[in-house]
Amino acid sequence: MANAGNWEPGKPKYYGRFNQGVVTINLPDVALSSEGNMDEFWKIFDDRLELCHRALRCRHDRLCGTLSDAAPILWQYGALARLKKGEKIDKLLYGGYSTISLGYAGLYECVKYMTGKSHTDPEAKPFALQVMQHMNDKCAEWKAAENIDYSLYGTPLESTTYKFAKALQRRFGIVKGITDHGYITNSYHVNVREDIDAFTKLKFESEFQRLSPGGAISYVEVPNMQDNLEAVIKVMQFIYDNIMYAELNTKSDYCQVCGYDGEIQIVEDDGKLVWECPCCGNRDQSKMNVARRTCGYIGTQFWNQGRTEEIKDRVLHL
DSSP states (O other), rough: OOOTOOOOSSOOOOSSEEEEEEHHHEEEEEEEHHOOOOHHHHHHHHHHHHHHHHHHHHHHHHTTTOGGGSSSHHHHHHHHHOOOTTOOOOOOOTTTSEEEEEEEEEEHHHHHHHSOOOTSTTTTTHHHHHHHHHHHHHHHHHHHHOOOOOEEEOOOOOTTTHHHHHHHHHHHHHOOOTSSOOOOTTTOOOOSSSSHHHHHHHHHHHHHHHTTTTTOOEEEOOOOOOOOOHHHHHHHHHHHHHHHEEEEEOOEEETTTTTTSSSEEEEETEEEEEOOOTTTTTOOGGEEEOEETTTEEEOOOOOOHHHHHHHHHHHOOO
């Protein structure tokens, strides 16, 4: 289909996958809209999922009719396919050649509101898994009906964690433990404020990665491990044996004013979170380097207030 001249049936193909886009459902909004009523929750959940479905079809339908000439490197020269000049990409949008993603965010807050417990609690975990399975079932239903490869994707959110949190606050006010922070929890993750060790966290989240086939990443937050490489190897081996995709989060900061190369701190000043060198007090962001994982990516820029609060709240898992 991609006109890969060197591909032989039955052997691996090294290019030809791409994603048509993602639309993310705000799970805490579904829970709060239901006011804690389980029957209402599932009704609203289905309504919101269908809204996401319609939005995904807008993305898909917008791509239909695109000519390979729009991006020759992608469509003609082998990055994604080797179509002819003037050929439409439509055939690549069906049949599993490309995916299209239903994203989700805030499973922790959703479960916490509906059950009163974290999804790590044995009593609440079945509901959390049921929510994940329901989204997978919807993707399978849409795929069977349309021959478009819908899949469930653990949205990294990046800066959108703040946007979603502010939207929840506007709609529902401040609800303790749910909307009282400037961020919501990424995808299926254990809440960043929850005390849990690295191995328990990874084992728990591995069950949710299995239900997030369109994309997922887990992480454990660690201190400076330069003098404890044996522990690093232990965690990496555990990741290899137990979970599909996970990372170790550490800090890599530098103050250009005084040369401090430890952890740059986040402090509050007049209601605003700012980065400050603990050695010389430098707060000039143009004169410091800060690196933090923002879920899927290691960012070296500075983040909005919501994501900065999330970074500040992270507990260590080792």
